[in-house]
Amino acid sequence: MARKTVLIDTSLCTGCKACSVACKAWNELPAEKTQLLTSYQTQSAFTTKTWTYMTFVEKYEDQKMNWLMRKAQCFHCADPACMKACSSNAITKTESGYVVIDQEKCIGCGYCVENCPFGVPKVDLIKKKSYKCTGCIDRVENNLLPACVHTCQPGALSFGERDAMLAQAKKRLVEVQKTHPKAQLYGENEMGGMTYLYLLLDSPEIYDLPVKPTVPLSLTLWKDVIRPVGTVAVGGAAAAVVLGVFANLFRGNYGNSDNKEGGRD
Amino acid sequence: MALKMETRNQMPKRIIEDKVLRFSAGERLSHWVHAISFFVLLFTGLGVLSTSFQPAMAIFGGIQVAQLIHRIAAVFFVVVVGLMFFVGNPRYHWRWLKFVFSFKKSDWQHVCAFPKEFFGGHGNYPEQEKYNGGEKINSLITIFGTVFITLSGVVMWFSSSFPPALVRWAYPVHDLSMFIMTAAAIGHIYLGLLHPDSRAAMSGMINGYVSTKFARAHHREWYERLKKEQSMNEQKNV
Ligand code: HEM
Ligand code: SF4
Numbered sequence: 122m123a124r125k126t127v128l129i130d131t132s133l134c135t136g137c138k139a140c141s142v143a144c145k146a147w148n149e150l151p152a153e154k155t156q157l158l159t160s161y162q163t164q165s166a167f168t169t170k171t172w173t174y175m176t177f178v179e180k181y182e183d184q185k186m187n188w189l190m191r192k193a194q195c196f197h198c199a200d201p202a203c204m205k206a207c208s209s210n211a212i213t214k215t216e217s218g219y220v221v222i223d224q225e226k227c228i229g230c231g232y233c234v235e236n237c238p239f240g241v242p243k244v245d246l247i248k249k250k251s252y253k254c255t256g257c258i259d260r261v262e263n264n265l266l267p268a269c270v271h272t273c274q275p276g277a278l279s280f281g282e283r284d285a286m287l288a289q290a291k292k293r294l295v296e297v298q299k300t301h302p303k304a305q306l307y308g309e310n311e312m313g314g315m316t317y318l319y320l321l322l323d324s325p326e327i328y329d330l331p332v333k334p335t336v337p338l339s340l341t342l343w344k345d346v347i348r349p350v351g352t353v354a355v356g357g358a359a360a361a362v363v364l365g366v367f368a369n370l371f372r373g374n375y376g377n378s379d380n381k382e383g384g385r386d
Numbered sequence: 387m388a389l390k391m392e393t394r395n396q397m398p399k400r401i402i403e404d405k406v407l408r409f410s411a412g413e414r415l416s417h418w419v420h421a422i423s424f425f426v427l428l429f430t431g432l433g434v435l436s437t438s439f440q441p442a443m444a445i446f447g448g449i450q451v452a453q454l455i456h457r458i459a460a461v462f463f464v465v466v467v468g469l470m471f472f473v474g475n476p477r478y479h480w481r482w483l484k485f486v487f488s489f490k491k492s493d494w495q496h497v498c499a500f501p502k503e504f505f506g507g508h509g510n511y512p513e514q515e516k517y518n519g520g521e522k523i524n525s526l527i528t529i530f531g532t533v534f535i536t537l538s539g540v541v542m543w544f545s546s547s548f549p550p551a552l553v554r555w556a557y558p559v560h561d562l563s564m565f566i567m568t569a570a571a572i573g574h575i576y577l578g579l580l581h582p583d584s585r586a587a588m589s590g591m592i593n594g595y596v597s598t599k600f601a602r603a604h605h606r607e608w609y610e611r612l613k614k615e616q617s618m619n620e621q622k623n624v
């Protein structure tokens with residue numbers, strides 16, 4: 122399946138939260154007790170049972186309030202840090218661009234939790250399994266729209282082939298910039314290009330998003346340098362020992378009576 | 387008798403007939419607790435590190451149990467040896483630290499000649515004190531490795547109490563320490579068990595004593611010092 126994309130056009134979002142309800146319904150996730158945190162926002166982080174939620178920012182400029190809303194979920198990165206970090210090959214990326222956790226393989230080590238630049242995956246401490254948005258891969262592969270896209274009334278969410286969605290996003294951006302000059306796309310190239318592409322009304326910082334999200338340097342160092350070099354070093358030590366035993370055999374050192382008693386005087 | 391004096395933290399008579407006391411009971415306890423817990427940690431850690439080791443965790447009853455054992459072994463690895471420094475057998479433990487942190491020219495000379503010895507040849511180097519240059523390096527790797535692997539391990543264990551930026555760095559630190567310590571341990575085991583010339587040292591870690599012949603051949607400066615100290619003590623006590 123070719124690369125898919127969900128475009129989140131925040132200029133059309135009304136903050137109704139139907140997407141988060143649709144997500145709970147399709148994925149059979151129980152509701153959690155929440156409370157009002159700021160503006161209309163009731164959640165500030167993902168949980169094992171909340172894979173998408175709405176953020177609200179009230180930004181005042183020139184006596185005017187700009188109400189910035191964003192549906193937060195896993196971005197399904199093309200270069201996913203979570204997948205690189207996973208200890209158990211439990212995270213895979215599909216050709217269509219979805220990053221999916223296989224709970225059968227997951228051991229709950231939490232490496233994905235710590236390495237995702239957006240704090241998306243969460244480990245259930247009882248089940249010892251990691252959970253996050255699946256992108257409704259089970260629906261998409263059966264030619265259904267993702268549950269959130271399917272439910273969105275004002276058309277803030279749309280789903281399609283990546284090229285088509287990118288073209289649509291760019292067209293909308295020109296339009297939106299007329300009223301919101303700081304509007305920009307987020308996810309076209311970030312993390313290799315994200316399956317969940319945003320049209321934001323302001324800079325990412327305002328939304329509490331990293332401006333230049335990257336695979337952590339420590340993760341690259343860990344998996345691409347220390348692992349291979351360390352493996353070779355341990356292999357080298359073992360090889361030296363085998364060589365040492367043979368060298369001593371060859372020199373006849375094991376039969377040497379001096380050695381048995383602890384050395385030459 | 388010697389044991390009783392050790393537990394009272396006194397210096398027992400070191401040279402008895404053809405044997406020299408090399409390690410106190412406390413030092414031996416620390417060594418073996420550290421060694422055994424190291425291998426338990428390594429084995430259970432590898433189950434997390436790689437999916438090719440993961441099936442082997444079935445011997446514990448699965449990866450979840452292995453992860454738990456990793457944490458339990460970590461406590462022994464750190465706490466038992468730590469306590470030996472403060473209540474168990476402080477005198478000998480701190481003296482070991484003092485020895486291995488004083489790295490002298492003669493130690494370098496031993497290290498340079500050492501590759502030859504490792505492969506069964508004979509290198510030339512000055513007479514050595516209680517620990518030769520190679521042993522000091524092995525000790526230093528153990529000390530620093532333990533500190534780094536413990537600090538990073540604690541951050542990984544209680545990751546939700548630390549900022550992600552710190553936890554992310556704990557992983558490479560934990561792995562790097564593991565690789566260095568494992569490589570050192572492989573060489574260390576070879577020298578203790580398989581190397582014809584140096585394996586005579588093994589008894590020192592079992593019953594505490596090595597032969598005077600071994601002491602003279604490998605650690606003459608140490609042996610001569612003990613002999614001098616012992617004869618001075620005997621004169622004093624007369
Ligand atoms: C001394 C205190 C130590 C603590 C507190 C500690 C703790 C941890 C923790 C929490 C993990 C994360 C994996 C999991 O959730 O089970 C881990 C992984 C690991 N530990 Fe330790 N550990 C310690 C010492 C050691 C030692 C001495 C070794 C081996 C020589 C070791 C080898 C490993 C390895 C290989 C991993 C897997 C790392 C990876 O996935 O790349 N650990 N340790
Ligand atoms: S947003 Fe985080 S969890 Fe989602 S694919 Fe990217 S790195 Fe993985």
Ligand code: SF4
Nearest residue numbers: 207227228230231233
């Ligand atoms: S918690 Fe699960 S999915 Fe996340 S890195 Fe560990 S094994 Fe992989």
